[in-house]
Amino acid sequence: MNILLINPPRDNEVIGNNPIIIEKNRGVNPPLGILYVAAYIEKYSNHDISVLDCQVENLNYDQIKDRIKKIHPDIVGLTAMSLTLLDVIQTAKIVKGINKNIQVVLGGPHVHLFPEETICLPNIDFLVLGEGEYVFKELVDHIKDTDSLEAIKGIVFKSEYKIVNTGLPEPIKHLDDLPFPARHLVPYKKYRSLLTKGQIVTTIFTSRGCPFKCSFCDRPHLGKKFRARSALNVVEELQQCKEMGISDFLFYDDTFTVNKQRVLDICNEINNRKLDIKWDIRTRVDTIDEDMIIHLKKAGCQSIHYGIEAGTEKILKVLNKGITLEQAQTAFDLTRKHKMNILAYFMIGNPDESRKDIYTTYKIMKKLKPDFVHITILTPFPGTKIYNDGLQSGSIKDDYWKAFAKHPSDNFKPLHINTALSTSELNQLLRIGYKSFYLRPFYIFNQFLKVRSLTELLKKMKAGLSVVSMK
Ligand code: B12
Numbered sequence: 001m002n003i004l005l006i007n008p009p010r011d012n013e014v015i016g017n018n019p020i021i022i023e024k025n026r027g028v029n030p031p032l033g034i035l036y037v038a039a040y041i042e043k044y045s046n047h048d049i050s051v052l053d054c055q056v057e058n059l060n061y062d063q064i065k066d067r068i069k070k071i072h073p074d075i076v077g078l079t080a081m082s083l084t085l086l087d088v089i090q091t092a093k094i095v096k097g098i099n100k101n102i103q104v105v106l107g108g109p110h111v112h113l114f115p116e117e118t119i120c121l122p123n124i125d126f127l128v129l130g131e132g133e134y135v136f137k138e139l140v141d142h143i144k145d146t147d148s149l150e151a152i153k154g155i156v157f158k159s160e161y162k163i164v165n166t167g168l169p170e171p172i173k174h175l176d177d178l179p180f181p182a183r184h185l186v187p188y189k190k191y192r193s194l195l196t197k198g199q200i201v202t203t204i205f206t207s208r209g210c211p212f213k214c215s216f217c218d219r220p221h222l223g224k225k226f227r228a229r230s231a232l233n234v235v236e237e238l239q240q241c242k243e244m245g246i247s248d249f250l251f252y253d254d255t256f257t258v259n260k261q262r263v264l265d266i267c268n269e270i271n272n273r274k275l276d277i278k279w280d281i282r283t284r285v286d287t288i289d290e291d292m293i294i295h296l297k298k299a300g301c302q303s304i305h306y307g308i309e310a311g312t313e314k315i316l317k318v319l320n321k322g323i324t325l326e327q328a329q330t331a332f333d334l335t336r337k338h339k340m341n342i343l344a345y346f347m348i349g350n351p352d353e354s355r356k357d358i359y360t361t362y363k364i365m366k367k368l369k370p371d372f373v374h375i376t377i378l379t380p381f382p383g384t385k386i387y388n389d390g391l392q393s394g395s396i397k398d399d400y401w402k403a404f405a406k407h408p409s410d411n412f413k414p415l416h417i418n419t420a421l422s423t424s425e426l427n428q429l430l431r432i433g434y435k436s437f438y439l440r441p442f443y444i445f446n447q448f449l450k451v452r453s454l455t456e457l458l459k460k461m462k463a464g465l466s467v468v469s470m471k
Pocket residue numbers: 005007009010013014015016023026027028029030031032033034036037076077078079080081082083084105106107108109110113128130131132133136203205217218219220221222252254381382
């Protein structure tokens with residue numbers, strides 16, 4: 001079989017409740033999910049596999065059509081998130097327009113949340129639920145043998161007049177068994193990030209699943225159980241990337257520091273191999289300590305991204321964040337003490353949040369002294385506790401995500417959930433938050449003192465201008 005996996009473009013991405021400037025200025029990261037699936041197929045089957053990342057190649061739909069025609073696939077796999085569904089559907093339509101016998105398979109978080117709705121959309125033949133590596137290989141091995149499909153756990157398809165859903169697959173137990181993402185199948189030198197200083201960047205996942213229960217968050221497809229790769233396996237992947245010319249890494253684990261010993265082992269192994277890499281991590285203020293920070297710093301970790309979300313204990317409780325502002329202050333002080341950058345995430349428009357609460361959050365945000373902040377208006381995602389509670393209590397009138405999954409339309413706009421403030425008030429408060437943080441003379445002065453290159457200066461100026469011009 002000739003298999004093509006596609007990361008669709010972002011032309012019709014549904015924009016949440018945030019100014020486009022925030023959503024679009026993210027840089028382009030490798031589509032790790034399909035690169036994992038591709039690596040597995042490449043290593044454990046005789047099928048031909050290629051990957052098309054329409055985002056990094058900046059392809060329009062005509063160009064995508066030409067590329068698919070050239071590759072001549074028998075099977076096309078697409079990765080689907082709820083907000084990217086329109087581009088997924090458009091790409092599937094192009095595939096079937098080229099040849100209706102090409103089998104279209106969808107995977108990713110959206111299909112996991114809405115299997116029945118998604119399989120009924122036009123031009124879709126199969127869904128793969130949960131983690132795709134094992135299940136997709138099983139599916140492509142047996143795709144022509146329709147009688148054996150029902151025995152494959154983790155797929156959804158239409159059979160005569162019924163929908164067959166074979167149920168969720170078991171989470172992959174030993175992540176070390178998986179081959180590293182097939183970065184060589186995409187133009188990996190093109191991935192750059194706003195957060196690194198203009199170098200080639202890649203993302204890496206060293207664990208799957210987050211054990212915490214924040215009410216606004218759902219990573220439906222990777223499960224709640226924290227499953228980690230061994231330190232040696234992680235550093236092997238870093239070394240492989242280094243040999244490909246990649247030295248900058250975004251560790252995209254939901255919470256990198258769940259297991260302290262593993263963090264220390266990864267850091268020590270990076271140092272033992274003298275890898276000389278730059279990286280950053282995402283974690284929580286209650287799963288980190290000074291020992292870890294010292295090790296991280298020594299191993300080249302440059303910045304830590306912390307989700308704080310709110311500056312009042314009241315809203316932290318509503319969000320079930322499970323952290324205190326005291327823990328936040330301690331973690332930030334320690335991170336700063338060891339001269340690492342801090343990016344802090346905040347949200348406004350949370351349930352039960354008043355204007356006064358938001359101003360308190362902004363006060364705390366400045367008191368914590370992160371280097372950068374990322375503020376968004378809370379979008380209740382499908383599958384989250386906040387969304388489900390809203391539906392149950394009636395504060396969310398209709399299940400609008402389900403309706404969108406059934407009939408995706410380009411005028412869909414997910415609603416915010418705060419009843420005290422209107423959308424325009426929240427937008428105005430968001431601008432106030434950004435400007436009050438980034439446009440402080442002291443802050444600007446400090447940032448310019450830290451500039452080390454012209455590229456960095458230009459990036460900072462561009463970022464600054466986008467804050468000034470936020471409408
Ligand atoms: C890194 C990341 C990004 C990166 C890179 C995205 C990318 N192309 O990979 C950036 C920053 C660009 C990004 C952007 C967005 N992201 Co994002 N992102 C993530 C994050 C943190 C990790 C993704 C990842 O690499 N996972 C690791 C791999 C191994 O898992 P995976 O990608 O899910 O893939 C596995 C399975 O899903 C499946 N699979 C996936 N695709 C396919 C395809 C086929 C054919 C098959 C068979 C299987 C399969 O197999 C894979 C291997 O097991 C997740 C959270 C999370 N923990 O997963 C959010 C997440 C996926 N993002 C999310 C969202 C909403 C977005 C945005 C829409 C954000 C926005 N606008 O606010 C944009 C959309 C950008 C776009 N148009 O592509 C949501 C999706 C929720 C949903 N219901 O769909 C998540 C779950 C975060 C959340 N809110 O909880 N994101």
